[in-house]
Amino acid sequence: MRKATRRRLTVIVSLVAIGLVTLGAPREVRAQTPTGTPSPAATRPAPARPTPSDAQVLAVEQQLLCPLCVNERLDVCTLAICNDMKQLIRERLAAGSTPDDIILFFETRYGPKVRAELPRRGFNLVLFGWVGGAIGLTAVAAGCALYSMRRDSDRRLARAASHTSSRPPGSDDRWVDALVDEAHEDDAPRGTR
Amino acid sequence: MNVIATLGASALLTALAASVVAIVASAAGHRFANRALLLAGRRAIIATALLTTMATVTLAYALITNDFSIAHVASVSSRNMQLEMKWASLYSGQPGSLLFWTWSMSLFMAAFTSITVPKIPWGAAHTVATMGAILCGFLVALIFLASPFRVSPITPADGQGLNPLLVDPGMLIHPPFLLTGLVSTSIPFVLGVAALLSGRLDAAWVRHARGWALTSFLILSIGNMLGAWWAYTVLGWGGYWGWDPVENSAILPLLPMIGFLHTLIVQERRGMLKTWNLVLVLAAFALAVFGTFNVRSGLVASVHSFAQSNVGPYFLGLMGLTVLASVILIAWRLPRLHAEADFDALASRETGLILNSYLMIAIGLVILGGTLFPVFSELLRDIRVTVGPPFYNDVTAPLLVLLLLLIVVGTVLPWRGGATGHHVRRFRKPLIVAAASWIVLGVLGMHSLYALAATGLCVTIGYVTFREYFIAARGLRAARGASWPSAVAGIFGRDPRRAGGYLVHLGVAIMAVAVVGSTVYQQQTRHIVSPGETFEVAGYAFHYNDLIAKRPGINGIEVEGLTRLEVTRDGRNVAVLEPGRRFFTNFPDQPTAIVAVDSTLARDLYVFTQGWDKDRKAEIQVFVNPLAKWLWIGGGVYTLGGLLAFGILRRDPVRATSPASGAAPADAEPA
Incomplete structure (x- = not known):
């Protein structure tokens, strides 16, 4: 009797365990890949993690854009699709996915336009090259302009040997001097102007 | 037949004819030295302004009376819209905004024709012909590609109403300022083209362009600030500047205009930078046309793209023509665009002003690249990417810190340089203030490098600005025994451009502090x-x-x-x-x-x-x-500085008309 009871208990426990495993596994997969798109995070066993904080969720949302709106950050978009994306981010963070995994998942699904930050790789480097080139070229142009102006000035000075810059350089009070001179002119009697 | 639509369309067609008359009469008047023809050209510009005003009033009337047989009215208005929001309907949508653009440009040109053209006999014909050509270009788009007076085959019972994002009081002033600011870049451009065509390449055109450039700078700045305020209070994302492609298009013409306002001083005072000043005004206008193309083509996706149609390619062509013609003209006159004075020293205010304008162009190129990159990515790879705020924040932060540094250096450096010991003495206190600011801010917990650098420089800008005001006011007090308030007012009355400019710098510094606070510490x-x-x-x-x-x-x-x-x-x-x-x-x-x-x-x-x-x-x-x-307070200080730079506190009417004072006098014919 005791032996039979033990056997029945063993069978029941085994069935419950199998049931839990079979019920639990698909649910996790559904949460990980709602459209069936495989994700790096989905293939990893998800260790037990604490619920992600709002700040963690927001931090990921801020790195993504709404796939339907134009230049609208995910965290402030109110479209239904964005609400679904926010929920998914929370679930994936809870399941142990990293922010990079999640961003990659949405990029795979909706394209690179959902990334708020342009990755610094591949063709995108053209833009960063443009930035460097534009700043560099402008700096060189400014340098050349200043150099050529200085050179032309030196040449002119050399040609007119008699000409020396007798004008005094600017002084601290040049602005004040001009203002005060004008004030004196204003105050002077009419005939003396 | 719809009488209102016919009246509006007729006004636009007649305006187009008047703009053609302006071109032909001015060219013929110049060729045959015929005063009557030259006068006819000027009057044709004023007639164009009156006719576009008539067209605008006609469209406003159609909006007020709910004439939904006109397609534009039906698409942007509805019966339950308030009267003031119908003002916003006037310039929303493709045809309405193009009409507003053309109308405000024609008003600017009419004002320029009445105020400045009589003072520039050397370039009267050239400016009028150029204005006629620009007006003609926009009127063709307005009449043949995006007419606001197109009548629908079926008249709906009610209109669709305004785009929800535009239903906001901010829309009553933000677009008018921005559109007017963009069109106002045409006046310095027209003067630059006239200088090139006529060969009058001295400081005359710059002197006359100064007031118009200041107007353009001020209106564009206000337009951009109002746009930031609208984004902050309507879009609901917690910020005020999202580096959206259309926002970028609005700020792009402002950058060369700021550069021009700085370097024109060098040309006026020293006869230098002639080519560069021409490049800057041509760039400002070309970028304003680029903005029009960008908004209307739908080429770059934007939250502001309320109006997309087939006029994009037309404006692309117009922009290409503008740039090509400008380059050819400058190349033609290049041998005569040499400096008239010696460049005395590298460590001088001239250098500061030159570097400032180059920096503006560098910032402009970076923003332009970011704006157009998604287009190239899609064109070449068929992959749509987004260039968003993280990119712009990363690449513009160091440039903006450099800009703040140049404001400090440019304010402290004297004209024509000076001895090294002299520079050391001038820079000693600002350096101490900057270093002290950085230490205090660092101790207080500010550890972001750019935030720290920018805030310290902003404090230093405040110091050098108030020091300049204090020294000048103290001098005036000593000379005239005036009270402090009177002495301070005297500074703005006697040298408004410089004193107003310093106030603009102070406004920039206040805004920069606000940007650091509200973004880094949000x-x-x-x-x-x-x-x-x-x-x-x-x-x-x-x-x-x-x-x-x-x-x-x-x-x-x-x-x-x-x-x-x-x-x-x-x-x-x-x-x-x-x-x-x-x-x-x-x-x-x-x-x-x-x-x-x-x-x-x-x-x-x-x-x-x-x-x-x-x-x-x-x-x-x-x-x-x-x-x-503080962003809005800084904007207010910036705007006040810009207004004071016009010389509204000037007390001496004689000085107001002298060349050195700011207002441009009439020019004699060149010898």
Whole structure:
């Protein structure tokens, strides 16, 4: 009797365990890949993690854009699709996915336009090259302009040997001097102007 | 036949004819030295302005009287729209904004024709012909590609109404300022072209362009600031500048215009930078046309692209023509564009002004690259990418720090340089102030490199600006025994450009501090709460009272849902905020945010509601934006400086007309 009871208990426990495993596994997969798109995070066993904080969720949302709106950050978009994306981010963070995994998942699904930050790789480097080139070229142009102006000035000075810059350089009070001179002119009697 | 539509269309067609008359009469008048023809050209420009005014008034009348047989009226207006919002309808949508653009440009040109053209006999014909050509280009687009007077085959009972994002009081002033600012770049451009065509390449054109460039700079700046305010209070994302392609297009012409306002001083005072000044005004106008093309082509996706049509390629061609003609003209005159004076020293204010203008161009090129990159990516790889705020913040932050540094250096350096010891003496105190600021800010916990550098430089800008004012006012007091207020007013009365310019710099510094505070130290939190619940953010308790529904019954608004929040701190009432969402009858898929802001000098509590469920449980986002209010205060200081730079405090009418004082006199014919 005791032996039979033990056997029945063993069978029941085994069935419950199998049931839990079979019920639990698909649910996790559904949460990980709602459209069936495989994700790096989905293939990893998800260790037990604490619920992600709002700040963690927001931090990921801020790195993504709404796939339907134009230049609208995910965290402030109110479209239904964005609400679904926010929920998914929370679930994936809870399941142990990293922010990079999640961003990659949405990029795979909706394209690179959902990334708020342009990755610094591949063709995108053209833009960063443009930035460097534009700043560099402008700096060189400014340098050349200043150099050529200085050179032309030196040449002119050399040609007119008699000409020396007798004008005094600017002084601290040049602005004040001009203002005060004008004030004196204003105050002077009419005939003396 | 629709009388209103016919009247408007006829006015535009006649305006086109008048613009052609302006071109032909001016060219013929110049060729045959015929005064009557030259006068006819000028009058044709004024006639064009009157006719486009007539067309604009006609469209306004159609909007007010709900004439929905006109397609544009039906697409941007509706019966329950308030009268003031119909003003916004006037320039929304493709045809309306193009009409407003052309109208405001024609008014600018008419004013220029009346005020400045009689003073420039050397370039009167060239300026009038150029203006006629520009007006002609825009009128052709307006009449043949995007007419605001097109009549629909079927007249709807009611119109669709304004785009929900535009249903905001900010829309009553932001687009007019921005569009007017963009068109105002045409006047310095026209003067530059006239100088090149006529061969009068001395400082005359610059002297006459100065006031118009200052006007353009001021209106464009105000337009951009109003745009930032609109984005802050309407779009509901907690910020004011999102580096959106259309925002970028609006700021791009401003950059060369700022550069020009600095370097024109060098040409006026020293006869240098002739080529560069021409490049800057041509770039400003070309970029203004680029902005028009960008907004209207739909080439670059934007939240501002309310009007997309087939006029994009036309404006691309117009921009290409403008750039090509400008390059050819400059190349033609290049041998004569040499400096008239010696460049005395590298360490001089001239260098500061030159570097400033080059920096503006560098910033412009970076922004232009970021704006157009998604187009090239899609064109070459068929991959759409987004170039968003992280990119722009990363690449412009060091450039903006450099800009602040140049403001300090440019203010401190004297004209024509000086001895090294002299420079050391001038820079000693500003350097001490900068170093002290960095140390204090670092100790207080500011560890972001750019934030630290920028804030320290802003403090230094404040110091050098007030030092300049103090020294000048003290001198005037000593000379005239005037009171301090009178001496300070005297500075703005006697040298308005310089004193006003310093105030603009101060405004930039204040805005920069606000940008650092409200972006680097912004806090963002999200809360899902039921009525009666309370949540806490940055020491403030937000008690969600209830969800309120309002039905204004105007401007196409169906219902407004407002989440009432009572904000307290340490038991004291701080504010009652009602953020929510606005739903529109004709645009059910486009609800807009109702943002609630409690603003103090220290911080903004910026709240908006993302939504709610049937149990009234609401999702609320709160942003704490430190120092955000200083952005608008800085904008006010900036604008005041720009206004004072016009010389509105000038007391001596004689000086107001002298070449050195600011206003441009009439020029004699060149020898």
